[in-house]
Amino acid sequence: MALIEINNVKKRYTSGDDVVDALRGVDITIEAGEFITIMGQSGSGKSTLLSVLGGMNHPTTGEVEMAGVKLYKLPGEKLADFRAQNLGFVFQSFHLISYLTAIENVMLPLAIVKMSTSAKKTAARRALERVGLGTKLDRLPNQLSGGEQERVAIARAIVNNPHILLADEPTGNLDSETSKEVMALFRELNDAGQTVVMVTHNPEYGAYSDRTINLKDGKVVGAQA
């Protein structure tokens, strides 16, 4: 059974008289351990698809099933709990909390988990070591370079050992050299068994993934393995 099944997902945004169909019936299946790149131009619906996949954006119609759980059928705050336990997010602008140190930022997803502080610190330190930042635990985000901030964001996304790592344009704010390092890091994580779904508009980075899904005008228009 596939880890993720997206069945006929449609998403319509309405603002006054304006109606935008961001997703027009998307069907995707993702297996555990896969590294998927979702590619497409601006406005193709790739970020909307990622937010639907991340349990943050209710589709207008269709279903998203992850590890056997129908995400949008979960009651109340169970969807938030599902995100906390099963998903890791890497955002385009890193979105680190400026008043927290690197290790505190990484511990953020654990703030709502019942664990001892020392266990949380150990987990966060280990995650930072995995991304090569074991020596910069107590730096604030403004004391880190763009690439280092991205690594902290990745460490934050993997600290709770999620089923799926979702990344939205993770290299969008990085120079090409740093971008390659970050992509290599994603590849490394995937090689270690982490399922990764990444949105990018740069075809060059598709090479790091197992499969690329192309979106155009809210529809899947092709896929390359």
Added chain:
Amino acid sequence: MKLHTISINNLKRRKAKMAFLTIGLMVGIATIVTLVTLTDSMSSDIERKMDEFGANILITPQSNGLSMNYGGISLGGVTFDQREILEEDLAQIKTIKNSKNISAIAPKVLGGIKVGSHDVLLVGVNFESELKMKQWWQIFGDAPKGDNEVLLGSDASKVLNAGPGDSIEIKEESFKVAGVLDQTGSQDDALVFASLPKAQKLLGKEGKITLAEVAALCSGCPIGDMVTQIAEKIPDAKVSAIQQVVEGRLKALDQIKRFSYAMSGVVVFIGSLIVFVTMMGSVNERTTEIGVFRAIGFRKSHIMRIILLEAALVSLLAGFMGYAVGMGGAKLALPFMAESENAHLIWDSSVAFGSIGLALTLGLLASLYPALHASKMDPTEALRAL
């Protein structure tokens, strides 16, 4: 890393904003503390002054009498079975339950007497307690010091043609006029005041008194209860409260308190607005941050806890500081407001706990909507990046 780590670190980072919020709330709390403390202290001072300024309980002989006066015109009265109060009975007043509230007892003996060719009303008083009770008396000359000295009311002085230092003769005994009262506009103007023992002797009423005025300090003591307690101790006397004085006193205090509460209400409202606007601004500024929290799985209740904990910490600090600054303000303002050196600042623990509790309640209530607003933010909208 716990939720409170986020709140505390955020407060540390936004020092300027949080200082503004703390100061805004602190000024509100300090104003209320100052107003309440000043009102309490001034009320206590006014109470003390008013108590010193006049009697509020009157003790007269028990009689089955019908007064016959209307609109200030007296046609005499029918009095029968009149009993007299013995001077020694007054000592019983000091044994009542609320005796600590008695400020002064002023016994008096009254009687008509001839001075030269004039009929005058002689009043025997204990000058020490009388002068304590009637602090509005202005005396030209001196207060009588011995049994052979008298004090004249202003009209009596004119009629008897005697001033300070002169002598008058009563029952073939010579008395020195020690002083003359300035016009009071009351019955005192027509009276001749002598010491109680001398007046009793002159009137042939040794050991007896006609009436006694009692000034009670009424902070926390119901006059009605004291009247009952005195009446039980002196069953032959009629004890009555001078309601007008009591009610006037209560009304004055009530007006001050109402003004203070109205001002506090306005300050509470302004304080709430400051907290609301600042917290709302803070939440809006942190849209992305809240979006990240929601995206990584924080529940709505977690977001609310973060925001409300920040509000609670700031409010507690503002409460403590507000109480300290408010009491300092009250201490500085009291001498000017009370116009009295004897006014004392009242340190009330309920004001301390109340101000901190009020700050906390105010901070939390005013932050409730911003916290709810934050918790309801759609993570996708909040992040915008997705």
